[in-house]
Amino acid sequence: MRVCRVCGREARGFLYTHLLRPDLHPTYAFCSRRCQEAGAAIAKRLKGMIDKTDTEKKAIKETRRPFAEIIDELGLMPAFEGRSAAEIDRIIEACVDGFREAMRRLALNDEIPW
Numbered sequence: 021m022r023v024c025r026v027c028g029r030e031a032r033g034f035l036y037t038h039l040l041r042p043d044l045h046p047t048y049a050f051c052s053r054r055c056q057e058a059g060a061a062i063a064k065r066l067k068g069m070i071d072k073t074d075t076e077k078k079a080i081k082e083t084r085r086p087f088a089e090i091i092d093e094l095g096l097m098p099a100f101e102g103r104s105a106a107e108i109d110r111i112i113e114a115c116v117d118g119f120r121e122a123m124r125r126l127a128l129n130d131e132i133p134w
């Protein structure tokens with residue numbers, strides 16, 4: 021069962037894709053017109069993303085370790101001392117989002133050799 025992205029009830033075929041570009045943005049399902057409008061407003065504010073899925077959140081958390089390893093290797097650990105996990109996650113997310121967006125853009129322009 022697909023659940024409404026806003027309230028978690030069963031989704032009923034109300035969909036939203038930012039700018040109607042499923043090639044660029046995820047498509048979300050909602051239970052009602054009301055939730056669809058709320059979801060659309062959130063997505064517009066957040067450039068098409070409503071929130072991270074649980075798997076994405078978990079993957080970001082698991083990326084903290086290789087991130088810590090590389091900053092340690094580069095001698096950057098002191099710069100990150102006292103920073104919260106949320107701040108570290110923001111850095112990881114920025115890299116992941118930037119990478120994904122670039123991949124989508126490059127794929128659309130057929131710049132990736134198949």
Ligand SMILES: [Zn+2]
Nearest residue numbers: 024027051055
């Ligand atoms: Zn709903």
